[in-house]
């Protein structure tokens with residue numbers, strides 16, 4: 001059975017982008033068709049300014065939301081990254097095969113470093129080495145496939161490079177994984193700025209739909225989405241990014257295709273209205289289950305604890321073998 005690994009960062013509340021771009025596939029496809037692990041990557045949350053208590057709270061909340069979204073601990077492994085030491089152990093070995101040049105070329109690093117500097121802060125070394133830790137997350141499990149949004153494509157490509165390089169230098173230690181992206185909704189954009197992605201790590205904003213937003217809040221955010229001065233609904237990501245984003249969200253939520261849907265609408269208002277309702281319908285069962293799970297935090301804790309145990313047992317042989325291969 002193929003091995004699938006993916007994760008979310010507890011840097012903010014999970015968004016519609018996380019759901020459409022990644023989580024939904026984990027729930028509907030991956031956990032049924034693969035030996036799948038889903039990780040709350042809390043070590044990655046330390047790469048930027050953070051409040052320790054908030055990271056801890058958001059990790060538990062992400063765990064609850066992953067289960068609410070439909071991950072079933074009987075079918076897959078859900079766990080917290082820092083509970084399994086093998087990630088950090090392997091990350092160091094991979095730092096010994098990665099180069100600083102390839103780290104500095106990473107688009108996310110450049111963007112986030114610029115943001116930190118713009119705020120007058122300094123850039124943590126861990127922000128630079130973040131993709132190496134992500135490579136360790138993936139390679140520790142002999143992962144075949146990494147289902148992620150488009151924004152992670154470059155990091156998975158780097159993971160492949162590091163795996164191949166390590167294998168060539170030190171003997172076969174790692175499976176070389178590949179990224180998979182959803183056909184529709186691989187890059188959900190911010191509703192207020194459709195040229196930038198809807199990212200939970202960004203400041204709370206009216207352009208981001210969170211999985212726990214109440215229906216009225218979703219309606220307000222979608223109805224106020226930035227479009228353009230045109231009238232007709234056409235699907236053109238370059239010239240009409242706002243409208244294209246709404247069409248993609250609607251298509252992702254209803255199972256249609258954005259281009260086909262563009263012919264159905266005669267006004268932006270009608271498109272927004274249907275998009276809002278479609279999002280509300282997708283979020284409704286997740287929110288309902290979330291409410292139920294919140295009454296039993298011990299259950300979620302237990303799932304994460306068991307998940308870490310299972311994950312550790314899977315990762316340890318691979319990481320131990322890599323240590324031996326490199327001469328330790």
Ligand code: ADP
Pocket residue numbers: 006007008009010011015017018019020021022023147148149150151152185186187188189197198199200201
């Ligand atoms: P964020 O950028 O929200 O902090 P994470 O790094 O935690 O996201 O990513 C979790 C998963 O969600 C990844 O697979 C990522 O590619 C996906 N993802 C995040 N934002 C979006 C988006 N706006 N559109 C599509 N997929 C996304």
